[in-house]
Amino acid sequence: MDKVIVAKDLSLAYSSSETIINKANFSIDSGSFVFITGASGSGKSTLLKSLYGALKSKSGSLIVGGVELKGVSRSRLNFLRRHIGIVFQDYKLIKEWTIDKNIMLPLLINGYVKSVANNQVDKLLKHVRLNHQSGKFPLELSGGEQQRVAMARALAHNPVLILADEPTGNLDEYSSELIWNLLEGANTQLNTTVIVVTHNIPKTLRVEYKHFHIEYGSIHEVC
Amino acid sequence: MKSVKNHFSLVIALLSILFSMQAYLIAERSIEAYKVNLANNYSVIAVSTKELQHSEILAINSIIAAAKELSPDSVIDRLSSDMKSSNVELLKLIMPKFYKLSLTHYPTPGEVKSLRNDLLKNSSIKKVEDFSHTHDTTYKLLTLFKNVVALFAVVVLVVTVLLIIKELRIWQYKHNERMSIMGLFGAALWLRSAVLFRLAIVDALIASVLAFGVFVYLSSSPFVLEQFNNIGISIVIFDQVDDFMLILGVAMSISIILASLIVLGHKEEA
Numbered sequence: 001m002d003k004v005i006v007a008k009d010l011s012l013a014y015s016s017s018e019t020i021i022n023k024a025n026f027s028i029d030s031g032s033f034v035f036i037t038g039a040s041g042s043g044k045s046t047l048l049k050s051l052y053g054a055l056k057s058k059s060g061s062l063i064v065g066g067v068e069l070k071g072v073s074r075s076r077l078n079f080l081r082r083h084i085g086i087v088f089q090d091y092k093l094i095k096e097w098t099i100d101k102n103i104m105l106p107l108l109i110n111g112y113v114k115s116v117a118n119n120q121v122d123k124l125l126k127h128v129r130l131n132h133q134s135g136k137f138p139l140e141l142s143g144g145e146q147q148r149v150a151m152a153r154a155l156a157h158n159p160v161l162i163l164a165d166e167p168t169g170n171l172d173e174y175s176s177e178l179i180w181n182l183l184e185g186a187n188t189q190l191n192t193t194v195i196v197v198t199h200n201i202p203k204t205l206r207v208e209y210k211h212f213h214i215e216y217g218s219i220h221e222v223c
Numbered sequence: 224m225k226s227v228k229n230h231f232s233l234v235i236a237l238l239s240i241l242f243s244m245q246a247y248l249i250a251e252r253s254i255e256a257y258k259v260n261l262a263n264n265y266s267v268i269a270v271s272t273k274e275l276q277h278s279e280i281l282a283i284n285s286i287i288a289a290a291k292e293l294s295p296d297s298v299i300d301r302l303s304s305d306m307k308s309s310n311v312e313l314l315k316l317i318m319p320k321f322y323k324l325s326l327t328h329y330p331t332p333g334e335v336k337s338l339r340n341d342l343l344k345n346s347s348i349k350k351v352e353d354f355s356h357t358h359d360t361t362y363k364l365l366t367l368f369k370n371v372v373a374l375f376a377v378v379v380l381v382v383t384v385l386l387i388i389k390e391l392r393i394w395q396y397k398h399n400e401r402m403s404i405m406g407l408f409g410a411a412l413w414l415r416s417a418v419l420f421r422l423a424i425v426d427a428l429i430a431s432v433l434a435f436g437v438f439v440y441l442s443s444s445p446f447v448l449e450q451f452n453n454i455g456i457s458i459v460i461f462d463q464v465d466d467f468m469l470i471l472g473v474a475m476s477i478s479i480i481l482a483s484l485i486v487l488g489h490k491e492e493a
Binding site: 052054074075077078079080081082083084086092093094095096105106108109110153 | 405
């Protein structure tokens with residue numbers, strides 16, 4: 001099976017004095033569903049940031065989608081990110097844009113024709129059960145609805161990899177279940193690799209998944 | 224409403240720069256026109272012991288535009304009633320020649336001094352009347368007026384730049400988030416900055432069109448035209464092509480520099 005992520009002796013740090021992830025070795029197969037857990041401050045989100053190139057590694061090698069992120073050029077990183085969908089706990093929606101335009105963002109970046117992009121947005125709004133909210137701005141929606149918009153945006157361009165940072169952290173049960181269903185659907189129907197950073201793995205999940213745990217700067221697989 | 228608010232701050236800042244710039248241009252044009260008026264009425268008198276050729280006088284200094292010999296007849300006529308005709312003839316022979324020198328432009332005090340020295344270097348010219356005291360006062364008054372307007376323009380410029388720097392910080396905060404989010408999905412720099420540059424260009428256009436409207440109105444206002452008529456000058460208050468291109472150029476440059484500074488100062492979220 002193809003590896004979508006390969007880390008060798010990967011060390012991550014925000015400053016030279018404090019290493020957050022220390023010489024980690026792991027790999028993730030294409031099309032798999034992966035959970036990364038750990039205590040608060042253990043480095044889960046830091047690891048996720050490094051996967052989309054927002055944090056450079058201190059040492060070691062990190063290959064995502066065949067791109068070595070150490071010393072990667074800006075244009076190559078942009079190219080990689082166009083094939084990744086990211087979901088954040090705080091949604092990171094553009095407040096001055098309508099939810100439709102927010103969902104359309106990856107499509108516009110990937111050069112989709114406007115009419116195709118509009119059709120795709122309509123489908124996605126139905127998919128995340130928000131078609132009745134079309135034309136509204138993010139702040140007019142509840143937290144759960146905003147996260148569904150963020151989910152739709154992450155799915156819009158059929159990415160090969162979805163990275164989700166505590167996507168249900170702020171949500172009620174109903175919205176959480178919807179988000180998990182959407183992530184499961186992307187994984188099972190589109191064979192998208194899904195990596196979720198979370199505190200709690202949902203018990204109702206129907207897909208097979210891998211589980212990595214971060215503790216004291218090291219990453220190990222939980223069997 | 225939100226959209227108007229987005230544009231308001233930069234448009235107002237740009238408008239104040241454009242107004243102070245155009246005010247300075249109008250003041251400079253008025254002073255230049257007034258100088259032409261003064262130059263037409265200003266002349267230097269040179270007294271020579273012998274007759275000088277026109278070309279000889281013009282060669283003394285390039286500022287001399289023309290020389291006209293003043294006729295002594297009116298003076299001699301006044302004196303002739305008390306004098307014998309032979310004495311009048313003798314007086315005509317020994318009387319010096321008076322030349323009225325017109326100048327190419329209204330001279331600076333330095334040019335007046337230099338002209339005076341050059342004239343006196345000619346052995347035939349014994350006396351020069353340059354009315355330097357009156358000239359100096361008028362010239363200093365004009366310079367003072369020009370400097371006051373320039374100072375006013377600079378003060379407005381400084382205050383406006385400070386306002387723009389403050390606006391820049393607000394824009395930086397406002398646009399950083401959007402640019403970062405777009406960056407997370409792989410948007411190239413030009414795409415991330417497109418909204419910002421579009422906003423800057425639209426604001427520059429709005430400010431330029433507003434300034435154009437106001438100056439077109441002012442340049443045809445009877446009140447303003449009367450003020451210029453009162454001091455005997457006629458100037459182009461606002462050239463609808465050249466001046467508009469200038470204000471558009473200045474507004475565009477400021478807006479684009481502002482947008483570029485935000486793009487260059489953009490730091491991606493880590």
